[in-house]
Amino acid sequence: ASMALSLGLLGLALRSLPLGTAYAVWTGIGTIGTVVAGMILFGEPATALRLGCIGLILAGIAGLKLASG
Numbered sequence: 001a002s003m004a005l006s007l008g009l010l011g012l013a014l015r016s017l018p019l020g021t022a023y024a025v026w027t028g029i030g031t032i033g034t035v036v037a038g039m040i041l042f043g044e045p046a047t048a049l050r051l052g053c054i055g056l057i058l059a060g061i062a063g064l065k066l067a068s069g
Contacts, residue, residue, distance in 0.1 A: 006030070021068045028057045 006026070013022040032054055038044040 017065075018068055021064045024064055025061050028061050032057055 010022060010026045013025065017025070035044075035050065035054060039046050039050075
């Protein structure tokens with residue numbers, strides 16, 4: 001069910017974003033969600049490196065959005 005919702009939201013994003021940008025945002029958010037879920041549900045460490053990498057992904061997503069207008 002969550003995969004269908006995710007694909008549906010990707011379809012909505014494609015209405016206003018170029019394909020490359022929408023897909024990069026979609027995979028970035030999925031990656032962040034997986035890492036955060038691992039930290040919360042399985043007690044994986046929230047190291048400075050992990051949090052910094054999440055910040056880089058978020059910065060990349062914001063940059064792609066700004067670049068696409």
